[in-house]
Amino acid sequence: MSLVIDNLGFSYGRLSALRGVSVRAEPGQLIAVLGPNAAGKSTLLRCMIGALKPTAGQVLLDGRTVHRLSPRTLAMRIAYVPQRSIVSAAFTVRQVVELGRYALPADHRRVSESIANLDLSDVEHRAYRTLSVGQQQRVTLARAFAQLAPDGVMVLDEPTSAMDLQHASRALELLAQAARAGTTVIMAMHDLSVAAMAASHAWLLHRGELAAEGATCEVLEAQRLQRVFGVGFTWIKDGAGRPRLLADPPALAAGAYNATP
Amino acid sequence: MSLRTRQIVGLACLLLLAAAMCLLRVLITRVDGGISLAWPEAGIAGFRLTALSVGAIVGCSLAVSGVLLQALLRNPLAEPFILGISSGAGLGVMAAMYLAYRLHGPGAGGEERLAPAIIGALITLAAVYALGQRRGWLDPVSLVLVGVIVSAICGAGIMFFQHLVDTGLRGQFTTWLMGYIPEAVDVWVLRLCAIIALIGLVVGGVMGRAMDAATLGDDEARSVGLSIGPLRVAMFGLAGVLAASTVALAGPIGFVGLIAPHLARLVLGPKHAALVVGAALCGIAITVGADVARQAVDVGAGRMPIGIFTAIIGGPAFIWLLLSGRGQS
Numbered sequence: 129m130s131l132v133i134d135n136l137g138f139s140y141g142r143l144s145a146l147r148g149v150s151v152r153a154e155p156g157q158l159i160a161v162l163g164p165n166a167a168g169k170s171t172l173l174r175c176m177i178g179a180l181k182p183t184a185g186q187v188l189l190d191g192r193t194v195h196r197l198s199p200r201t202l203a204m205r206i207a208y209v210p211q212r213s214i215v216s217a218a219f220t221v222r223q224v225v226e227l228g229r230y231a232l233p234a235d236h237r238r239v240s241e242s243i244a245n246l247d248l249s250d251v252e253h254r255a256y257r258t259l260s261v262g263q264q265q266r267v268t269l270a271r272a273f274a275q276l277a278p279d280g281v282m283v284l285d286e287p288t289s290a291m292d293l294q295h296a297s298r299a300l301e302l303l304a305q306a307a308r309a310g311t312t313v314i315m316a317m318h319d320l321s322v323a324a325m326a327a328s329h330a331w332l333l334h335r336g337e338l339a340a341e342g343a344t345c346e347v348l349e350a351q352r353l354q355r356v357f358g359v360g361f362t363w364i365k366d367g368a369g370r371p372r373l374l375a376d377p378p379a380l381a382a383g384a385y386n387a388t389p
Numbered sequence: 390m391s392l393r394t395r396q397i398v399g400l401a402c403l404l405l406l407a408a409a410m411c412l413l414r415v416l417i418t419r420v421d422g423g424i425s426l427a428w429p430e431a432g433i434a435g436f437r438l439t440a441l442s443v444g445a446i447v448g449c450s451l452a453v454s455g456v457l458l459q460a461l462l463r464n465p466l467a468e469p470f471i472l473g474i475s476s477g478a479g480l481g482v483m484a485a486m487y488l489a490y491r492l493h494g495p496g497a498g499g500e501e502r503l504a505p506a507i508i509g510a511l512i513t514l515a516a517v518y519a520l521g522q523r524r525g526w527l528d529p530v531s532l533v534l535v536g537v538i539v540s541a542i543c544g545a546g547i548m549f550f551q552h553l554v555d556t557g558l559r560g561q562f563t564t565w566l567m568g569y570i571p572e573a574v575d576v577w578v579l580r581l582c583a584i585i586a587l588i589g590l591v592v593g594g595v596m597g598r599a600m601d602a603a604t605l606g607d608d609e610a611r612s613v614g615l616s617i618g619p620l621r622v623a624m625f626g627l628a629g630v631l632a633a634s635t636v637a638l639a640g641p642i643g644f645v646g647l648i649a650p651h652l653a654r655l656v657l658g659p660k661h662a663a664l665v666v667g668a669a670l671c672g673i674a675i676t677v678g679a680d681v682a683r684q685a686v687d688v689g690a691g692r693m694p695i696g697i698f699t700a701i702i703g704g705p706a707f708i709w710l711l712l713s714g715r716g717q718s
Contacts, residue, residue: 177608177611177612178611179607179608198616199611199612199614199615199616199617200614200616202611202612203613203614204614206612207612208608208609208612210608210609213605213606214463214605215604215605216460216463216464216465216604217460217601217604217659218659219601219604219659223660227602227605227613228613230601230602231613231615232614271613
C-alpha cells in the first residue's frame with residue numbers, strides 16, 4: 129500500500145508543528161523518520177494514522193484521504209505503535225495483543241505467533257501493567273503484528289526506545305522481515321546509528337519541515353546531520369567493513385565522561 | 390481454570406448472592422428486640438416487592454453506569470456519585486420539587502422526577518467532561534477533582550432549594566437526599582426505570598468488546614478500529630440516564646457505582662462483556678443488602694436512609710482503591 133503525504137501542514141493552535149511536508153512511502157520500504165526533539169515526527173505519524181486532521185495538505189493511502197476513512201477501514205490497513213501504550217484495564221499480555229484483532233476476525237494462531245515472535249510467551253498470562261516499560265513496548269508491537277495485513281502499513285513511534293539490545297535487535301529484524309514481505313514500515317526513531325543500519329529509507333525533519341528524504345545512507349550525510357542536530361557525526365567502517373555512523377557530541381568529546389574500557 | 394470457566398462460575402456465585410439478598414429483603418421483619426425471617430402477609434408483601442424492585446433497579450443501574458464511566462474515562466475511581474452526576478440529577482429533582490411546591494402548594498411532592506433528574510445529570514456530566522480535560526486529554530485526577538467541585542456546587546443549589554421550602558417539607562427533602570428506597574412508587578416510573586436499567590445492561594454487555602478497546606489511549610483505540618468519539622458520547626449519555634433514573638427513584642445513593650464494578654472485577658476479571666453483567670449483580674446485592682441492613686438495624690426514629698450504609702462500605706473502599714494503586718488509570 130502506498131502512502132502519499134502531500135504538502136502536509138499541522139498547527140497546535142498558533143504553534144505550527146509541520147509545514148509543507150511532501151513525501152511518499154512505498155510497499156517494502158522500511159523508513160526511519162528522524163529529527164531532533166520537537167521536529168514534528170510524532171505529529172507527522174499521528175497525521176498518517178488519521179488521529180490528527182491536517183490544517184493543510186493531506187495524507188493519501190492508496191489514493192484515499194486518511195482522515196476521512198473510518199477507524200475500522202483504517203485498522204485493516206494501518207497498524208500503529210505509540211512510544212508508550214497505557215492500558216487502563218488490568219488485561220493480561222494476551223488480552224492486550226488480542227485487541228489488535230478488534231476490527232478483524234479473531235485469529236488465535238496469529239496472536240500466539242506474535243506473542244512468541246516478541247519473546248513474550250513466558251509472560252503471556254501476566255497483567256500488562258506489571259511488566260517493565262521495555263516489555264510493554266514488545267506487547268504493543270506484538271499487538272500491531274497481530275493486526276497487520278501483509279500489504280499494510282505499520283506506523284511506529286520510537287518502538288524500541290526502552291527495549292534491551294537483544295530485544296530491540298529482534299524487533300527491528302521482525303520489522304525488516306515484514307518490509308521484505310511487502311509491508312510499508314514507517315518508524316520514528318532517535319538513534320541515528322541504528323537507523324543507518326536498519327532502515328532502507330529515511331525522512332529527516334527539522335523544525336517542522338522536511339530537511340531531506342531518500343535512501344538512508346544519502347540522507348544521513350554528516351554535514352547535514354551536523355546542521356540539523358548541532359552535533360558532529362562520522363561514518364566509519366567496522367571490523368567487517370560495514371559502514372557505521374558515530375555521533376560525536378561536544379560534551380562527550382570534551383571528556384565530560386572519561387570512561388575507559 | 391480458563392477465563393470462560395472462571396466467568397461462568399463467578400457469574401453463578403454473584404447471581405446466588407444477589408438472589409439471597411433479594412429473598413432476605415422479602416423475608417426480613419423487624420420484631421420487638423430483634424428480627425425474624427418469614428413470608429409476609431399479602432398486604433405487606435406488595436410493599437416489600439416494590440422496595441425490592443426499586444433496590445434491584447437502582448443497584449443494577451448504578452453499577453452499569455459505574456462500569457461505563459470507568460471504562461470510557463479510563464479512570465477506576467469514576468462513578469456517578471463521585472463525578473457529581475447524582476448531585477446534578479438531585480439538583481434537577483429538587484428544582485422540580487420546589488417548582489411543584491410553589492405552583493401547587495405544600496401538598497405537591499413533585500412526582501415527575503425522572504425528566505428533571507435526567508436533565509440535571511446530563512448537564513452535570515457534560516460540564517465535568519468538558520472541565521476535566523487538559524489540552525484535549527481527559528486527566529483522571531482533574532476529572533475526580535472537577536466532579537467533587539461540581540458536586541459541591543450542586544449540593545449548594547440543593548441546600549438553597551431546601552432553604553426556600555417549609556420546615557416540614559425540608560425534612561422530607563433531607564430524607565430523600567440521603568438515599569431512600571421507597572415501598573410505594575408510581576408503576577409507570579418503576580417500569581420506565583426498569584426498561585432503562587435493562588437497556589443499560591444489554592447495551593453495556595453488547596458493547597463489552599468496544600469498551601475493552603476503549604481502555605487503550607484514544608489514538609490506539611482508533612488505530613485498532615474503534616470509533617472512540619461516538620462510543621464515548623453514547624456511553625456517557627447512557628451512564629447519565631442510568632444514574633438519573635436511580636436518583637428519580639431513590640435519591641442520590643453513593644458508592645454503589647464504584648464498589649460493584651471493582652467487586653465484579655475481582656471475581657470475573659477485566660473483560661467488559663462479563664463485567665457489566667457481574668457488576669449489575671453486585672450492584673443488586675449491595676443495594677438490596679443495604680436495604681436489608683437498614684431493615685435489621687433499629688436506631689433512631691423512622692427508617693434509616695440507605696445512603697448511610699452504602700457510604701459506610703463505599704467510603705473506605707474508595708480510600709483503599711486510592712491508596713492501593715488500583716485507582717490509577
